[in-house]
Amino acid sequence: MTHKVLIVDDEPNIVISLEFLMDQAGYAVAVARSGEEALAQIRTFQPDVVLLDVMLPGINGFDILQRVRQNATWQQIAIIMLTAKGRDVEVAKGLALGANAYVTKPFSTRDLLAEVRRCLNTGQNHDARPG
């Protein structure tokens, strides 16, 4: 079963690489370019992993994170914050609000892929959810 990854970022340049990268790793990929679009995609696309930027037009990444975590049906979704906001307190906030991982830009693609894989494995082990 193919895992689904949602990329939420408003910078097209990084989206190109991320999309290519996830596709090559064998995941089904969808892209959202704003906060509202992201929430809609989560509802319809039902991703296993969300790569979530903080600085977005409309609802920001922290808010999306919080909404996902407060929705009982979305508890299994792994959320990886992928952002240029790299201060300690911002990392702390992201983790406190329920992110599974916090990756700051710039990042190594290999590390990111490893993180995605780890999140998927953790999710699988926890609830043996069929993809």
Add this chain to the structure above:
Amino acid sequence: MTRAQVSRLLLLTGGAALLLGLAVGWLLAGMAIDAAGAGALFWLAAAVMGGVAIAGLWSVHRLMRGFVVQVRDLADAGRIILAANPDYRARGGGHPDVAALAEVINALGAQLQELQQARTVAIQQARSDLEEERNLLAALMAELTDGVLVCNLDGQILLYNRGARALLDSRAEAHRADAQTGYVGLGRSVFGVLDRDALIHALDQVRARSATDDVNESAPGGGEQMATTSLVATASNGRLLRLRLAPFAGAAGALRGYVLTLQDISEGIERSRRRDVLLQTLSERLRASVASMRAAIETLEQFPMLTATQQSRLQRVIRDEVTALSNNLNDTLRAYDSDLRAQWRLEEMHGSDLLWSIGRHLERRHSVTVQSDASDDALWLKVDSYTLLQGVSHLAAALAADFGIAALTLRLAAYEPAERAPGLEDLEAVNRPLPQANRPAFAALDIVWHAPGEDEAWQRWKARAYVVDATDGVLTLAEVAERHGGEVWFQRNGGQEVAYFRLLLPRAGRTDARAAAVPAAPGPRLGSRPEYYDFDLFHQPGQRPELDERPLRELVCTVFDTETTGLSPEMDAIVSIGALRIVNGRMLRQEVFEQLVDPRRPIPEVAINVHGISDAMVRGQPGIEVVLPRFHKFAEETVLVGHNLAFDLRMFQVQEDVTEVVFANPVLDTLLLSAVIHPEESNHSLEGIAMRLGVTAAGRHTALGDAIMTGEVFLRMIPLLEQQGIVTLRQARTAAERTYFARLKY
């Protein structure tokens, strides 16, 4: 009784006796003319006359020795009792009349003593109120983080606080031989520590402005507030300071002095310099990396026919550059971040104090019941408490207005991001340790309330309540967090119907594993009093030329003593200097100079027996070429007071070539002054004088101990000198000079 008076009395008594003898002789002769032989009678008369004359002369001599000298001693005793030492008592014995007089004087002395004691008690009572006000002011000043100096128009320091001393003093660095730096002390010149021209310029500005204000005095409400001005000046220790100068007026409205507040801006300038360097480095590296990558990519594009080896080499270039750039960026931003965060003036505050003050404010202002919960009593924060109060206050107002919430809980705990955040039972957060090891520590301040209802509704509300609603100049929690370099977020536990805002605030000091348990900040500052005030200095006039005409009581003196390796200024060396300051007739025991000196030669046993300073004690101490310039600076613009200080000054003089300092201060020698006061006494040793004037010895034969004793003696001499009409510095110096030459003649 003077010598002239005594001789006049002598002559008078002798003459009277002679006349008496003649009269008796003549009477007897007249009576005997008709009775017996005139010749025999004449001789009898002559014998009687002679006898009477001799008896008269002898009794006058007795009178002189037994009576006049005793009376003179009595007068001396009386003078001492009256002016210096009411405990002193006249010696009894001698002529019965003199003894009776001595008793009367002693009785008067006892009464004087009683009266003085009663007066002292009354004064002490009256003073306690004043003291209380002073302490209040002192405590206020001590708590200010800015430096505060109060000066009179001549630039003499009347008052200073700890902050000012920390900014201006450089005693810590004074071991360096340059000694170009000054001291902060009462009565010292502010120009010793701050740039004179800058201050005078600022003062002129203020004067000019208040002059124009006077012209516009007719305007209602004008002229009450004097103009203030600010300036940037360099302290003599090299710090760059922002000064704020606020003049103050006396009762008559004339300018009397000014208050200076000092802020160190060298740190800020240093920070922006660092930031410049960072940005510079960053952009340079960016250019270099981008250039390499661009070249590599363009080569790859332009030459599709490259061999696999060539291609992979170019690709490695790009990868290496990107890695380097990523690292660079991370490092730079991290450094920049800490510089940015330090910009706000954050104060160290005890966690429970913060909760208490927020709680009290909310209860008073918003009638909100507040429950406080500080789990960790050793938690210190670095906060701008006022900003924080405003932010929380705003939130409480919004909660009350929108939901009628009248009860809040404040929760404060150290925040450990590596652990699972408390109160998030329903979240499956896989928190991992943060990348940096040596990062600033945070505490979480939670503002908690009972929040029933739909989650969605609360989410919508919080966006409005704490982020957007800042139009009327109210501080939101988001802004508060930003100013603290922290973060804020909203969380709700739907099951327990509890919601809270969590504010991450920086903790004071850094935490590593060991320090985490210990409060990183200093505890409450105990005894934080600036002992350093003397408002009487307000009445002190200017420097140099007037100095001579100034009363001894109002002088700023440095009383000092030295210990040496021996008694020859030419052959021996100084091993210790002790000094302290006398201002307005008070010895300031906290303005002290005490320093051992390495004489760079063995100290003889004899000398060690006197002062107890051994070779081991002076090892590693600075030499005279370091210490004497420092002492010179300490004594600058004061009158030097010492006992037999000619010896010490000669010691200093011998060293002039090495130390390059000349002591040109006016001097007062307690030895000579003692001779002025008690010319009949032969013992003018420091101990002898001290005993006469009722000064008890403490810690003698240390330089500082002797300096203190000399100071006490000097202070007690002032009223005795005044009795002789010696009031000013010039009069004292002239009198001392006279005795000196008088002593030379003996």
